[in-house]
Amino acid sequence: MHSKSIAELGAAMRAGxxxxxxxxxxxxxxxxRLNGELNALITATPEQALAxxxxxxxxxxxxxxxxxxxxxxxxxxxxxxxGVKTSCGSRMLDNFISPYDATVVERLKQAGAVSLGKANMDEFAMGxxxxxxxxxxxxxxxxxxxxPGGSSGGSAAAVAARLAAAATGTDTGGSIxxxxxxxxxxxxxxxYGRVSRYGMIAFASSLDQAGxxxxxxxDAALMLQAMAGFDARDSTCADQAVDDYTATLNDSLQGVKIGLPREYFGEGLESGVAASIEEAIDLYRQLGAEVVEISLPNTGLAVPTYYVVAPAECSSNLSRFDGVRFGYRCEDPKDLEDLYKRTRGEGFGAEVKRRILIGTYALSAGYYDAYYLxxxxxxxxxxxxxxxxxxxxDVVMGPTSPTTAFALGEKVDDPVTMYLNDIYTIATNLAGLPGISIPVRAxxxxxVGLQIIGNYFNEGKLLNLAHRYQxxxxxxxxxxxGFA
Amino acid sequence: MSLDKSDVEKIAHLARMALDESHIEAYVVDLGNILNLVEQLEAADTDAIEPMFHPLHMAQRLRGDEVSEADCREANQQVAPKVENGLYLVPKVIE
Structure with a gap:
């Protein structure tokens, strides 16, 4: 049962x-039985799921x-x-039971989906x-x-290990x-703006998007169909009709033009990953697509740009965690400033603190023009x-990540090396474009993931190309x- | 660009965030490395470029000035660290 797709599961249930x-x-x-070895879910809600x-x-x-x-x-x-704990992977929200549902949660419920629980993630999606x-x-x-990668690592591991039929994720610089x-x-x-951000705990509001x-x-087409659409409660949500994503899955790829940015195939890309990507691109040629080399000359600016914009927005968004209205509060604060400072010092982990500090610095008087602007x-x-x-x-294609999964502990002490891992995904968020990753030869x-990037609101084309490959x-x- | 210990302490104060004394040196190094990465932006010629504040260059939507939200005070205050008579309690601000 756990190996069936969403479409197959739906048909089987309707057939009794x-x-x-x-x-x-x-x-x-x-x-x-299996979550213990993965730590993919941090809150399971079996009773609610059965109801x-x-x-x-x-x-x-x-x-x-x-x-x-x-x-x-x-x-x-x-x-x-x-009514369910919503921690965002942080001590700051370890005691937070949300009084409301996010729009994404509400829409998936309306579509009839069953929630098994909450997936682990990098703290506040930073990692x-x-x-x-x-x-x-x-x-x-x-x-x-x-x-497993991040920040939606628990969601990815849960789906890969067949602990759930599907999962939600969010992507600020590559996190889906x-x-x-x-x-x-x-x-x-x-x-950006295709799916409502209401009730999705904010990290960098001009980049965050759920998928x-x-x-x-x-399966992604079926799920996006339920998640996408206008929501008045998110002022940045796009007021634009949602395409029928399953209707175009089987469209012919004859004459579809695929651009390969030369900057995505250069130094730093593991040779095995490069070979898998080339093989996948060859299949697209066989399916009738035309493949051309293109240039995205400012690719090298993406990671440095992101590490100003995202921390700046994060430092502003995370100022709400002050120990007053919800979440963690330090013990015995001696005055209001002590309450703020110790609550935030004790409630946030090291990476979140680094980003708040960088963002605070980039937005501080005298530095705003040099960094943020x-x-x-x-x-x-x-x-x-x-x-x-x-x-x-029509689409841009390349690797999702320069390497396969790296060892636990390998990069955690070196933030900049960790950041450079997102070199191929970050530009998409900065531009607000849609992107998909699909598995190709391991x-x-x-x-190994193949990334396909499309023009604004062209999710249907990405799903079409991905489905034809699959x-x-x-x-x-x-x-x-161990998970079959 | 490098920061020293007092810079990091000043930024931490602006962010109202206490840092463990024993970790400050590590922040000095990490933040310096991140700022070195960010400095690559200086080489980009942006003289004639407008800043991009919104990926879709969308304008902010407006709505009529009507009450749209229900009163959720009670539900929202159930998750507060300390409340009394509908008010959030914090340490005394004025002696």
Whole structure:
């Protein structure tokens, strides 16, 4: 049951082969048995899941089921879930029971999905290895001594290990695509504003975007369909009609123009990863696509630009954690300043503190122009690179990550080395474009992700290209040993 | 660009965030390395470039000035560290 896709599970339940309660019990049992070795979920909600499954079964029987009726998934712990602990991977919110649901949570519930619990993540989504979580690192199901990627590492590991049919993730600089690549699953970061950010704990508000993490592009299409759309409660949510993502999955790739940015195939890219990507691109040629080399000349500016913009926005967003209205509060504060300072000093971990400090510095008097304003200008250069590219090509293609999953502990003490791991994913967030990562040929038993970047609101094209690849290959069906 | 210990302490104060004394040296090194990375931006010619504050260059939506939110005070205060009579309690500010 746990190896079936969302579409297959839905069809089986509608045909009466099994119920959502049976399916949900099956996943709960897997979580009980297997989550201990991965630490992918940090809060399991089996009772709530079974109640939701019962409701889904009733809806299926009455023929009024939503598109995701009875499908068990996990929510990244960055999404507020009413009545359920929402920690964002931080001690700061270890005691926080959300009084409301995020829009993403609400919409997935309306579509009939069942929530099995909350997935581990880097603290406040700041990390690329899931090692900054207050609840300890997540282990990669393909090799338990390696990282799953981050920040949506728990979501990626849960889907890869078949602890859930799908998961939600968020992506500020690669946090859906990079863990999807390192865990061998499909992860889609939609266009900025495609999915509501309401109730999604804010990290960098001009970059943050939620998306599906699934085993296939078809599943991602089904899930994005439920998640996307206008929401008046998020002032940056796009007021634009949502395409029918499943309708275009099988479109022909004849004449589709794929651009390969030469900057994504240079120094730093592991040779095994490069070979897998080249092989995947060859398949696209065979499917009728035209492949051309392009240039995104300002690629080198993406990581430095991001490490001004994201920390600046983070330092502002995280000022709300002051020990007054919710979350952690230090013991016996002697005055208000002591309350703020010790609450924040004790509640935040090292990486979050680093980013708050960098952001505070970049926004402080006398430095704003040199850092923040400069970075917003280089951001424009990066965005213009893509604008020019999309005048001649339909999609941009390349690796998601320069390497396969690295060892736990390998980069955690060297922030800059860790940051450079996101070199191919960050530019997409700065430009606000959609991007997807899909598994291609593994290297030494470790998954490799192919990234496809599209023009604004062109998620349908990305899912189409991803689905056609997955119709010809079975890399997305591989299961890590011990989780089959 | 490098920072010294007193710079880091000053930034931490601006962020109202206590740093463990024994960790400050590590922050000095890490923040210096991050700022060195960021300094690569200086080489980019941005004289004629407008800053990009929104990825889709979208304008802020406006709405009518009508009450749209329900009163959720009680639910919201259930997760507060300390409340009394609907008010959030903090240490005494004025002696």
């Amino acid at each position: 082969e099994f119920t959502s309660v049976e399916l949900t019990r099956h996943f709960i049992d897997r979580i009980d 939701e499954a019962e409701a889904a079964d009733r809806a299926i029987q009455s023929g009024k089921a939503g598109p995701l009726a009875g499908i068990p998934l996990v929510q990244k712990d960055i999404f507020c879930t009413r 690329s290895s899931n090692e900054t979580s207050y609840y300890g690192p997540v282990r990669n199901p393909w090799d338990r001594d390696r990282v 695509r990079q863990p999807a690549a390192l865990c061998g699953i499909t992860g889609l970061k939609p266009t 599906p993490m699934t085993r296939s592009a078809e 400069k970075a917003q200008k280089t951001r424009h250069l990066i965005s213009d690179d893509f604008k020019r590219a999309f005048e001649t090509v 290297v030494d038993g470790l998954p 119709s010809e290959t079975d890399w997305h069906r591989q299961t890590p040993q």
